[in-house]
Amino acid sequence: MKPPDFDRERELKAQGYELIAGIDEAGRGALAGPVVAGAVILPHLYYPPWLKLVRDSKELSPKKREFLFDLIRKEALPIGVGIISHDVIDDVNILQATLLAMKQAVEKLPKQPHFLLIDRLTLPKCNIPQRGITRGDKLCLSIACASIVAKVTRDHIMEEFDKVYPGYGFARHKGYGTRAHVSCLQRLGPSPIHRLSFAPVKNIIASETTVAPVKNSAVSTKVGES
Numbered sequence: 001m002k003p004p005d006f007d008r009e010r011e012l013k014a015q016g017y018e019l020i021a022g023i024d025e026a027g028r029g030a031l032a033g034p035v036v037a038g039a040v041i042l043p044h045l046y047y048p049p050w051l052k053l054v055r056d057s058k059e060l061s062p063k064k065r066e067f068l069f070d071l072i073r074k075e076a077l078p079i080g081v082g083i084i085s086h087d088v089i090d091d092v093n094i095l096q097a098t099l100l101a102m103k104q105a106v107e108k109l110p111k112q113p114h115f116l117l118i119d120r121l122t123l124p125k126c127n128i129p130q131r132g133i134t135r136g137d138k139l140c141l142s143i144a145c146a147s148i149v150a151k152v153t154r155d156h157i158m159e160e161f162d163k164v165y166p167g168y169g170f171a172r173h174k175g176y177g178t179r180a181h182v183s184c185l186q187r188l189g190p191s192p193i194h195r196l197s198f199a200p201v202k203n204i205i206a207s208e209t210t211v212a213p214v215k216n217s218a219v220s221t222k223v224g225e226s
Contacts, residue, residue: 003052004054004140006042006051006142008131008133009044009117009141009142017114017129018044019077019113020042020044020115020117020142021039021106021115021146022040022145022146023038023102023116023118023143024038024057024118024119024143025101025119025150026057026154027150027154028098029176030174030176030195031176031181032086032170032201033170033174034084034086034154035083035084035094035097036084036150036153036157038080038145038149038150039082039102039106040079040146041078041109041111042077042145048071048075050071050075051141054144054148055138055144056137057147057148058147065151065152068148069152073149077111080105080110081149082101082102082103082105082108083101084097086193090195093197094195098121102118102121106128112128113128114129115128115129116129117133117136117142117143118132119133119146154174155174158175161175165193167184168191175193185200190204
C-alpha cells in the first residue's frame with residue numbers, strides 16, 4: 001500500500017493555509033483507560049528524511065512507534081495532546097469523548113492552526129476550517145504522525161496503570177479486549193479504570209459481583225504529554 005503523503009497539506013498551502021494540523025485518536029475501542037488524541041503540525045519548508053518511515057500507528061512495531069514519536073516531538077512545529085478519562089467516556093459516550101479529546105488536542109497546540117485534517121471525523125462547534133478524511137491515518141502524513149503521538153502517549157499511560165492495577169495485563173494489551181484481558185476481567189472483575197458502559201465490562205458486572213480492590217495511588221493522565 002502507498003505510504004501516507006503530503007498531498008493534502010500541499011493543496012491547502014497552495015490555497016493560503018499555513019499551519020495545518022493533522023488529528024487522530026487512540027483507544028476508542030479499548031475496554032479500559034482513556035481515549036487520547038494527538039494534533040501535529042509538520043514543518044512546511046523542511047522535510048526530514050524520517051517522514052518517509054511514517055505510517056498509520058497500527059502498522060508500526062512498538063519500537064518503531066517510539067522512535068518516530070521522539071522525532072515527531074523534536075521536529076514537528078507544535079504538538080497537542082488531548083486525554084479524556086474512562087469515567088467521562090461512560091458519562092458522554094465514546095464518540096463524544098473522542099471529539100472532546102480532539103478538541104482538547106487542538107486547544108493545547110502552542111499555535112492555533114489555520115486548517116484541521118482529521119481522521120474520519122469533524123469537530124462540531126469549531127470555527128477552524130477542517131476536513132474529515134476516511135482512512136486519513138493511512139493517506140495523510142500529518143494525520144499519520146498524529147496517530148503515532150496519540151498511540152504512544154496512550155501506551156505510556158496504560159503501562160503506568162499496569163503498575164497501579166496489576167493482574168489485568170494493561171502493559172501488554174493496553175486495555176483492548178483481547179482474550180487474555182477478558183479472562184482477567186472475568187476472574188478479577190472490573191478495575192477502577194474500566195469503561196463500565198462498554199458491553200463486555202457491563203456484561204461481566206451483570207453476571208458477577210466480584211470487584212477488583214481500589215488502590216489509593218493515582219496515575220497522572222498527562223504521561224507522555226507534550
